[in-house]
Amino acid sequence: MGPATVEELSVEQMRAGFVDWLTNEASILREFREERVEPIEDRWARSARFMGLLFDAGWNRQGWPREVGGVGGPAILRNALYDELERAGYRVPEQYIQLEVQGPALMKFAPHIAAKLMPAALRGDEMWAQGFSEPEAGSDLASLRCRAVHDGDEYVINGQKTWSSYAVSARWMGVLTRTGTPESRHRGLTMLEVDLQSPGVEVRPVALANGLNEVAEVFFDDVRMPAENLIGEENGGWAFAMYLLQFERANYGWMRQAHISRRLTELASHVTDPDRLAASTLGGAWLANLALRTRSGETAQRLFAGETIGPEASIDKVLLAQAEQSMNDAYRDLLPAEFEFGTEKHDEIWRSEWYYSRAASIYGGAGEVQRGIIADRLLSLPKER
Amino acid sequence: MSHADMTTEEAAALRDSVQTSIARLGDAEAVADNIGALELFDEALPSLAIFFEEFGRHHLVSTLIDSLVAHTLGFEGAAVAYALPRRGLADPPGAIRGGSGLRVDAVLRAPGPLPSKAVVSLEEGATVVPVSQLRTTAAAGFDRDGTWQRIHGELPEAEVTSIDATDWARAVALARVSLGSEILGVAIEINAIAIEHVTARHQFGKPLGSFQTVRHRLAEAHVAIQAAQTLLNLGWTAAATNTVTANDVAVYAVAAKAAAGRAFESASRTANQVCGGLGLTAEHSLPVLVRRGSALNVLLGDPTDLTAAIGRALCAAEPMPVPDPLLSHDDRVGAH
Numbered sequence: 252m253g254p255a256t257v258e259e260l261s262v263e264q265m266r267a268g269f270v271d272w273l274t275n276e277a278s279i280l281r282e283f284r285e286e287r288v289e290p291i292e293d294r295w296a297r298s299a300r301f302m303g304l305l306f307d308a309g310w311n312r313q314g315w316p317r318e319v320g321g322v323g324g325p326a327i328l329r330n331a332l333y334d335e336l337e338r339a340g341y342r343v344p345e346q347y348i349q350l351e352v353q354g355p356a357l358m359k360f361a362p363h364i365a366a367k368l369m370p371a372a373l374r375g376d377e378m379w380a381q382g383f384s385e386p387e388a389g390s391d392l393a394s395l396r397c398r399a400v401h402d403g404d405e406y407v408i409n410g411q412k413t414w415s416s417y418a419v420s421a422r423w424m425g426v427l428t429r430t431g432t433p434e435s436r437h438r439g440l441t442m443l444e445v446d447l448q449s450p451g452v453e454v455r456p457v458a459l460a461n462g463l464n465e466v467a468e469v470f471f472d473d474v475r476m477p478a479e480n481l482i483g484e485e486n487g488g489w490a491f492a493m494y495l496l497q498f499e500r501a502n503y504g505w506m507r508q509a510h511i512s513r514r515l516t517e518l519a520s521h522v523t524d525p526d527r528l529a530a531s532t533l534g535g536a537w538l539a540n541l542a543l544r545t546r547s548g549e550t551a552q553r554l555f556a557g558e559t560i561g562p563e564a565s566i567d568k569v570l571l572a573q574a575e576q577s578m579n580d581a582y583r584d585l586l587p588a589e590f591e592f593g594t595e596k597h598d599e600i601w602r603s604e605w606y607y608s609r610a611a612s613i614y615g616g617a618g619e620v621q622r623g624i625i626a627d628r629l630l631s632l633p634k635e636r
Numbered sequence: 637m638s639h640a641d642m643t644t645e646e647a648a649a650l651r652d653s654v655q656t657s658i659a660r661l662g663d664a665e666a667v668a669d670n671i672g673a674l675e676l677f678d679e680a681l682p683s684l685a686i687f688f689e690e691f692g693r694h695h696l697v698s699t700l701i702d703s704l705v706a707h708t709l710g711f712e713g714a715a716v717a718y719a720l721p722r723r724g725l726a727d728p729p730g731a732i733r734g735g736s737g738l739r740v741d742a743v744l745r746a747p748g749p750l751p752s753k754a755v756v757s758l759e760e761g762a763t764v765v766p767v768s769q770l771r772t773t774a775a776a777g778f779d780r781d782g783t784w785q786r787i788h789g790e791l792p793e794a795e796v797t798s799i800d801a802t803d804w805a806r807a808v809a810l811a812r813v814s815l816g817s818e819i820l821g822v823a824i825e826i827n828a829i830a831i832e833h834v835t836a837r838h839q840f841g842k843p844l845g846s847f848q849t850v851r852h853r854l855a856e857a858h859v860a861i862q863a864a865q866t867l868l869n870l871g872w873t874a875a876a877t878n879t880v881t882a883n884d885v886a887v888y889a890v891a892a893k894a895a896a897g898r899a900f901e902s903a904s905r906t907a908n909q910v911c912g913g914l915g916l917t918a919e920h921s922l923p924v925l926v927r928r929g930s931a932l933n934v935l936l937g938d939p940t941d942l943t944a945a946i947g948r949a950l951c952a953a954e955p956m957p958v959p960d961p962l963l964s965h966d967d968r969v970g971a972h
Contacts (some may be wrong), residue, residue: 534943544959
């Protein structure tokens with residue numbers, strides 16, 4: 252049975268109804284509760300099937316507008332979905348990360364593209380990636396060089412992106428390109444929606460230290476995109492990126508806290524009679540995640556109410572990294588034999604997640620960038636330069 | 637009215653009147669009287685956070701925590717005598733039963749005359765003791781201006797009034813969020829002093845605050861302060877919401893005080909570094925705050941023992957509160 256679509260659900264109704272559905276369908280959904288040591292492409296393929304079931308039952312359409320394939324209702328219902336998934340033992344499909352990060356920005360800056368692409372993404376049929384970083388433009392994003400030239404009713408793209416999460420399996424990529432002069436910095440950037448199946452696109456997986464192809468390099472060689480794939484305005488890409496980063500720095504934290512909470516419970520179940528230090532390590536990780544949960548939930552509410560979060564989102568991002576890393580460090584500290592030498596499947600999953608958690612203070616603006624933003628814009632300290 | 641029902645404007649207005657009152661009266665007890673803080677105990681409990689934060693910022697000693705705890709327990713006029721901190725214990729006993737009666741060793745704050753009675757924790761629950769029948773020694777230790785008095789000695793059982801463990805647990809939770817808010821105020825002021833210093837002070841031809849190490853440390857202290865603020869809001873709201881279980885109120889309070897203590901540790905460590913030698917001088921505004929925060933941080937559990945208590949509860953699979961910040965206002969701390 253799917254959720255009511257006639258009347259709007261409250262957060263409590265959404266939680267209760269969805270938990271009932273998960274319970275009733277538990278046997279069909281078993282494969283999605285399993286943590287497997289597998290290529291990440293396979294994990295995403297399983298997630299995609301899971302999303303299809305959630306779409307058919309209507310649950311993952313809650314909180315998305317009808318124009319983009321949803322059934323309407325307050326956006327915050329989506330956060331309830333992610334929370335209950337993890338609480339019931341399901342890893343939140345990673346596809347949702349890009350939907351949550353790029354979706355609201357696309358709906359604001361390019362509603363026609365959102366309407367065209369989001370239904371397939373919600374069904375799990377198509378994955379999205381994001382093309383921001385380049386080999387020479389990491390923390391200094393405004394120095395990026397991947398070039399787009401307006402040619403008739405098309406844009407022609409040449410250049411390279413890197414560290415693109417999900418690009419290995421993605422169909423669509425929001426690409427931040429340079430349309431202005433090389434010196435134009437953030438004023439000469441343009442956002443384009445690129446079909447990664449286009450001629451001239453080459454995606455090369457980058458295996459991370461955990462062996463998974465979580466990210467990729469993407470090369471563009473005279474790739475032609477219709478001008479209607481322009482997101483926002485030409486040379487207005489920075490506004491899109493900054494709007495999007497609020498969600499990447501803040502609302503994304505909500506999805507992660509749900510996961511961290513599940514993993515922390517699992518970790519605690521392996522520890523008996525901890526000494527003061529071990530107990531404090533574990534309790535400290537719980538505390539960090541409580542701060543992340545509360546803060547990111549409040550931030551999500553503010554974002555969905557149309558508020559601009561601005562530099563305060565950097566606090567959420569620092570809290571995210573602290574929660575991710577303290578939980579994974581706690582596992583390593585408290586169960587060193589399993590972590591270092593264990594041969595069970597779940598040992599490898601913990602090791603893999605530990606490495607993934609190192610990225611939490613790098614992606615979406617490195618920890619140093621966040622601290623710089625906090626120093627400049629929240630504390631009004633003297634500038635570094 | 638609860639804190640959540642208090643609008644941002646109302647909270648700002650209350651903070652404004654507390655600050656104005658502090659500037660005019662310069663004395664916490666007079667400020668609390670002037671604004672009627674005691675009337676807020678039942679009406680607007682979480683708004684007390686504003687008093688405690690401001691008292692912390694201005695390093696003013698008050699008996700507002702004592703009044704709140706005494707009111708909660710129904711022993712008006714009693715002070716809180718905190719057990720001396722003991723490494724490894726978040727809830728050390730301030731009095732131990734043995735032989736013919738009770739052996740008391742605890743500290744209380746007495747900005748005015750000594751209280752006639754005090755509440756002191758036992759290994760289980762707590763008790764009210766007559767202060768006049770105990771030895772009292774000024775305990776101007778690290779927090780020299782904290783008006784600390786140590787009460788110690790033995791009392792016959794007949795002189796002691798027992799407090800139910802459940803009532804005491806709630807009183808401890810309230811004392812923890814109160815101390816937490818006071819500690820947070822101390823941390824906020826310390827970070828503000830450090831920021832002011834590194835902005836004004838120049839070396840190598842530029843302000844200290846333009847060096848990345850300095851900036852990042854201050855930013856980290858700010859993040860810790862913001863996290864503590866979030867958890868203190870939860871703690872106060874939980875304490876004021878009667879649908880929240882006693883266990884959840886207690887855990888939220890433990891979390892809030894631990895986070896405030898961590899924020900203080902971060903802010904004070906940073907400020908003592910970036911303010912350089914000046915921050916270590918007797919006339920500087922930092923030491924009184926560092927001393928105050930340090931003492932408050934170890935009462936009713938330091939951050940390590942508080943987080944250890946949480947960690948042990950997790951390992952024992954005890955029920956833990958799960959706030960729902962997707963809901964509005966005080967619903968978010970309710971049963972979920």
